[in-house]
Amino acid sequence: MATTTEVPGPAGLPLLGSMFDLKNDSLGTFLAAQREHGDVVRITAGPPGVRATVYGVFSAEGVQQVLATDSANFRKDNAFYQELRESFGNGLLTSQDDDYLRQRRLVQPLFTRRRVDSYAEAVAAEVRAVVGGWATAPDATVDVLDEMTRLALRAVSRILFGTDVDAAVEIVERAFPVMNDYVFRRGFSPLNIPREWPTPGNRRAAVAHEELYAVCDRIIAERRAAGTAEGGQDLLTLLAEAESAEDGSFDASELREQVLVFLLAGHETTATSLGFALHLLARHPEEQKRAHEEVDRVLSGRTPGAADLDALPYLTRVLKETMRLFPAAPAVGRRAVTATEIGGHTVPAGADVIVSSWVTHRHPAYWEDPDRFDPERFTPEAEASRPRYAWFPFGGGPRACIGQHFSMLESVIALAMILQEYALEAVDTEVPVTSAITLRATGPARVRLRARTA
Incomplete structure (x- = not known):
């Protein structure tokens, strides 16, 4: 294929380009750009003098590259990662070069x-605790995204800290959404005021x-x-050693x-997958029936463990399809x-380059x-027929998420335990979403529960 330096893309407004489109719906803007202009696009945003340009790469082959x-x-040298470093430090998510290799x-x-x-076992204990509270839910209805965020945060906190779960959970539930919005807003703004200025947003952050x-x-x-001896083998002890x-x-x-x-990234990914998996099953009775049948046949009422993952292939496919969507x-x-x-x-x-699983997955x-x-x-045959990077919810290459097996372990165990107890019916048929550091719902994902056992 001949190479051209002219990269197509949306024209946007005469002075501001696609600034408002990206601000109001960045994922929809990327998706429309791919549909209209192809797999490599150029998007500009902002007034002259502070205009930002981003190149979207949307084919599986381009993502792999x-x-x-x-x-x-x-490299992770853009403004967004700099905002992440200033907010959360130079850990495994943001470090580069020798620092990253040493940490890894x-x-x-x-x-x-x-x-x-x-x-x-620790994951199952937290699932049991969270789901146990659903018996008294008003109108037998819960918001599964909220509930799975609480579950995932409690599970990763227990694994990190051992018994110090409640102290961490309360603060992270309050503080992380503030930092999430703050970092995203600054990371994609063409011009930011200094963090030290005493504005309301800076003070909250x-x-x-x-x-x-x-x-x-x-x-x-x-x-x-x-x-x-007191700490045991929680992840914090192992990290310290x-x-x-x-x-x-x-x-x-x-x-x-x-x-x-691990605290922040470790709970967001799993919560998103689990919450949307439950909501999708609640909206699709036939797929939910298949999932119930597999759980009942394989587990016969017992608590699932790590050894059961390979025996629950349909639940795994449900989760993979959820992570696609x-x-x-x-x-x-x-x-x-x-x-x-x-x-x-x-x-x-x-150039700033964006790869978007939201777009490539569609x-x-x-x-x-x-x-x-x-x-x-996501049958083995179907997966083998697609390019490797047609699906990449955990990233890829040398920076692929180190915790992807933990996320799948927790998700399969939690989904199986919930389906053992409940049948689900969607109250909200659609859940609007937006993108910050991570995918976030902008509306409820309520599900009505029906107990399957007396």
């Missing part, structure tokens, strides 16, 4: 399949930032004072930053180091009737 094949050329080597042994599988750091510092200090001759160990600041990454990280940014050819177009050096070249919920898209 950005995240994997040419990943060294596409220290953390990797904590995320082996055997280690992650050992957390299944500063308070939330201090609360998140303080709870992590307090729990870390208490755990170190108590010693390993992580050490190698080549990489040393984490100092206090690094330890806090890793804890924040509602990926927790719907758009991921990078910055090009050098000019690069992608899909017959030249992306210039220094690409008609890979997905027939892409808006339809169909777990059969």
Whole structure:
């Protein structure tokens, strides 16, 4: 294919480009740009002088190039990642180069399949606690996105901190949404005022930032004072003990930053997948019936464990299809180091590049009737027929999410336990969403519960 430097894209408004479109509906803007202009698009936003330009890359082959094949050329050097670093530190999510490689080597042994599988019992205990409260839900109705956010946060907090769950959960529930909105708004604004200026938004963010750091510092200090015998084998203890001759160990600041990454990123992805999976099943009775039948046949009423994951393939397909339709990280940014050819177009050096699972997961070249919920898209045969990066909810390449097996373990266990207890009927038939750091619902996802057992 011949290369051209002219990258197509929406014209937008004469002076402001696509600024309002991106602000009001960034995911819809990316999707429309792909449909109208192809798999590599150029989108401008903002007035002259502070205008931002972003290049969207939407084909599976282009995504693979950005995240994997040419990943060294596409770095986390853009304004969004700088805002993330200032808010959450230079942990595994935001670090680069030698810092990242050192952190990854220290953390990797904590995320082996055997280690992650050992957390299944703790996950089941938190599912039991959250679902147990549904028996008294008013009108037998719950918002499954809210409930799964609470569940996922409690589960990752227990695995991180052991018994110190409630202290972390209360603060994260209050502070994280504030930081989520603040980082996203600043990361994609063409012009920001200094964080130090005492505006209402800056003050709210500063308070939330201090609360998140303080709870992590307090729990870390208490755990170190108590010693390993008290701490047990929770993830915080293992992080504090992580050490190698080549990489040393984490100092206090690094330890806090890793804890924040796992606490925040670790609950958002799983909560999104679980909440939308429940809502989709509530809207699709035939698929829900198949899921109930598999759970009943495989588990016969017992609590699922890590060894049951392979025996629950339909539940896994339900979750994968959910992550196709509602990926927790719907758009991921990078910055090009050098000019690069992608899909017959030249992306210039220094360009901000977006790959969007929201768009690629709906690409008609890979997905027939892409808006339809169909777990059969994820049979082994169907998966083998598609390009590797037609589906990438956990990213890919050397920066792929280190916690993806934990997310799947927690999601399958939770979904199975909920379906053992309840049949679901959707109250809200559609759930509007928007994109911040992660995918967020802008309306309720209520489900009516019917107990399956006396």
